[in-house]
Amino acid sequence: xxxxxxxxxxxxxxILPLASGCAAVPLANAAxxxxxxxxxxxxxxxxxxxxxxxxxxxxxxxxSAYRTAxxxxxxxxxxxxxxxxxxxxxxxxxxxxxxxxxxxxVRSWDARVSELQALKRQVLALIPSTT
Numbered sequence: 740x741x742x743x744x745x746x747x748x749x750x751x752x753x754i755l756p757l758a759s760g761c762a763a764v765p766l767a768n769a770a771x772x773x774x775x776x777x778x779x780x781x782x783x784x785x786x787x788x789x790x791x792x793x794x795x796x797x798x799x800x801x802x803s804a805y806r807t808a809x810x811x812x813x814x815x816x817x818x819x820x821x822x823x824x825x826x827x828x829x830x831x832x833x834x835x836x837x838x839x840x841x842x843x844x845v846r847s848w849d850a851r852v853s854e855l856q857a858l859k860r861q862v863l864a865l866i867p868s869t870t
Contacts, residue, residue, distance in 0.1 A: 786840050786848045794840075797855040798833040801862040802826055813867045822865050829858050 784790045784797075805822055808814045814822070836851035 784852045786843075786845055790852075791837075791840060794833065794836050794852055794855065797852070797859050798826075798829050801829065801859050801866070804863065804866050808866050818865055818867075822862055825858055825862050825865075829855060829862070832858070 784793045805826060809819065832851050832854050836848055836855065839845075839847035839851060
């Protein structure tokens with residue numbers, strides 16, 4: 740059976756023959772990344788306006804949960820000491836992702852987003868639920 744191509748890949752494959760010379764290289768790279776990615780197309784955070792908000796949420800949600808847990812005295816000092824450096828690392832990665840978007844560097848964007856997703860899971864596992 741034939742597998743349906745993701746829309747960005749299908750679009751890139753349609754545009755690719757029309758592109759000339761050097762302009763075809765970025766399209767080919769984007770098509771290759773989409774085709775070989777281990778994530779489903781719907782699970783990826785794309786490098787656009789909506790993706791920027793989703794990436795920001797990867798940092799803002801754990802940071803907000805941390806602040807709430809600290810204000811309500813729900814965390815022991817040892818857990819706070821473990822979570823805070825991770826949040827600082829996440830902030831630096833978020834800033835790097837912003838720079839990657841500004842420069843249009845898809846490969847760096849994808850790497851920063853996957854790092855943020857992994858660290859978010861790690862932080863949220865440490866922070867106690869406030870409910």
